Amino acid sequence: MRYPYEKEITLPNAVPIYLVNANQLQNFQDHKAWIQASAFRADPGTYCLIPGDDGIGKVLVGRPEAIDTWTLGALPAMLPPHSYALADDWSPEEATKLCLGWRLGQYRFDRYRQNQSQPLAQLMVPAPVDAAYVDAATTAVYLVRDLVNTPAGDMGPDHLEDAVTTVAKTFQAELQIFRGEDLLSENYPMIHGVGRASDEAPRLLDLRWGDPDHPKVTLVGKGVCFDSGGLNIKNAAGMRLMKKDMGGAANTLGLAQMIMAMKLPVRLRLLIPAVENSIAGNATHPLDVLPSRKGLTVEIGNTDAEGRLVLADALWEGCREDPGLIVDFATLTGAARVALGTELPACFCSDEEVGTGLIQAGLAVDDPLWQLPLHQPYRSMLESKVADLSNIGNSSYGGSITAALFLQEFVKPAIPWVHIDLMAWNLRSLPGRPEGGEAMGIRAVYELIRRRFT
Numbered sequence: 085m086r087y088p089y090e091k092e093i094t095l096p097n098a099v100p101i102y103l104v105n106a107n108q109l110q111n112f113q114d115h116k117a118w119i120q121a122s123a124f125r126a127d128p129g130t131y132c133l134i135p136g137d138d139g140i141g142k143v144l145v146g147r148p149e150a151i152d153t154w155t156l157g158a159l160p161a162m163l164p165p166h167s168y169a170l171a172d173d174w175s176p177e178e179a180t181k182l183c184l185g186w187r188l189g190q191y192r193f194d195r196y197r198q199n200q201s202q203p204l205a206q207l208m209v210p211a212p213v214d215a216a217y218v219d220a221a222t223t224a225v226y227l228v229r230d231l232v233n234t235p236a237g238d239m240g241p242d243h244l245e246d247a248v249t250t251v252a253k254t255f256q257a258e259l260q261i262f263r264g265e266d267l268l269s270e271n272y273p274m275i276h277g278v279g280r281a282s283d284e285a286p287r288l289l290d291l292r293w294g295d296p297d298h299p300k301v302t303l304v305g306k307g308v309c310f311d312s313g314g315l316n317i318k319n320a321a322g323m324r325l326m327k328k329d330m331g332g333a334a335n336t337l338g339l340a341q342m343i344m345a346m347k348l349p350v351r352l353r354l355l356i357p358a359v360e361n362s363i364a365g366n367a368t369h370p371l372d373v374l375p376s377r378k379g380l381t382v383e384i385g386n387t388d389a390e391g392r393l394v395l396a397d398a399l400w401e402g403c404r405e406d407p408g409l410i411v412d413f414a415t416l417t418g419a420a421r422v423a424l425g426t427e428l429p430a431c432f433c434s435d436e437e438v439g440t441g442l443i444q445a446g447l448a449v450d451d452p453l454w455q456l457p458l459h460q461p462y463r464s465m466l467e468s469k470v471a472d473l474s475n476i477g478n479s480s481y482g483g484s485i486t487a488a489l490f491l492q493e494f495v496k497p498a499i500p501w502v503h504i505d506l507m508a509w510n511l512r513s514l515p516g517r518p519e520g521g522e523a524m525g526i527r528a529v530y531e532l533i534r535r536r537f538t
């Protein structure tokens with residue numbers, strides 16, 4: 085794993101960074117002519133380098149009304165590669181946000197480039213920063229991005245298993261794996277049914293960590309390493325980005341790593357069904373009927389609605405131990421993206437208090453989610469004429485809700501459950517969030533767990 089500070093070049097003196105609004109520009113009268121010549125008006129999102137005696141003397145950065153995680157996120161990619169330091173006094177919360185945004189803005193995916201990337205601008209960690217949190221969150225987000233960005237040819241179920249094994253070893257977690265035919269004997273028929281046409285065997289990765297007496301938290305991540313659609317094959321445009329269909333798994337692995345690095349007092353379980361939704365003679369056909377771990381039979385109305393199938397078997401297993409909270413992450417539906425766009429994940433919560441808590445936690449850490457309803461009247465759209473349930477709704481509307489209702493069939497009603505339907509990919513670059521694979525919702529869920537169980 086590559087850390088953001090590996091390429092640090094340290095100058096004897098860090099260049100101070102001042103966050104200023106238009107009024108505060110008057111404090112820099114000495115540089116008035118330069119600032120005017122640079123047309124710097126302290127608008128948020130802009131900056132101005134001020135020359136010093138032997139290089140850059142200071143940096144002025146336009147100050148937004150409210151400081152958030154992204155305030156400095158664009159700077160590492162824009163400033164010359166020196167060491168910088170925050171000039172003003174910041175509260176621990178603000179300093180932590182500023183520092184984290186900077187770190188997240190230093191990410192680059194250069195695994196496949198021959199030319200080494202240029203060194204990056206570095207920010208000295210100011211005293212009040214929660215450095216452990218910044219390190220844990222940065223490492224987690226980098227892991228998620230690396231896993232999602234890696235092409236499917238190099239990130240099949242074998243590689244995803246390797247990634248989980250590495251994390252398990254780092255934190256001395258237990259890891260159990262059910263592969264291939266074992267999925268049938270151990271009763272995970274839908275994970276097998278989705279993944280059996282791939283050259284790399286489908287599998288369930290089952291990680292456990294922490295004191296068994298602590299409250300149980302279970303994470304479930306959709307690990308579809310490539311989603312061709314199966315026999316209901318996707319068209320070229322729809323298939324192009326489908327290396328990211330293990331983004332749910334990547335996000336849960338990053339979140340698990342964060343929880344373990346911060347030693348949250350929970351008994352953690354991570355369940356990742358890792359499969360490739362491929363096409364071969366033994367692939368599941370449209371209108372096949374699969375049994376499920378729970379026992380319900382499922383008619384496959386569309387082989388491209390595969391994520392809910394692998395999640396259903398994993399969720400039902402997760403419920404067996406009656407955890408205090410179960411959270412799944414999945415790149416589950418295009419419909420959720422139609423509803424909310426690509427940058428705002430949808431969340432569905434079976435427990436009102438948990439739902440409110442999650443929304444508030446997300447706002448507090450600049451990792452927002454938007455709640456959609458588990459609208460029970462739509463449940464009838466999942467009825468099948470031959471099986472207990474169909475894997476698709478019989479309407480072209482409300483697709484993210486019917487997908488969530490399908491999952492809900494496989495969650496015990498008494499267990500507080502959160503389902504997150506996310507993009508896991510930035511279609512455009514924003515400060516601290518480069519185009520490509522992205523962690524979405526993990527800092528929010530981390531904060532929810534911290535508030536609820538510590």
Ligand code: BES
Pocket residue numbers: 311329386388389390391415416417418419421476477483506507
């Ligand atoms: N992985 C896709 C969903 C997806 C597509 C998420 C694009 C983000 C961006 C999922 O497996 C899928 O194909 N869902 C279908 C469901 C449909 C067949 C009921 C969809 O959303 O079209």
Ligand code: ZN
Pocket residue numbers: 311313387388389390391
């Ligand atoms: Zn699909």
Ligand code: ZN
Pocket residue numbers: 308311329388390391415416
């Ligand atoms: Zn999928």
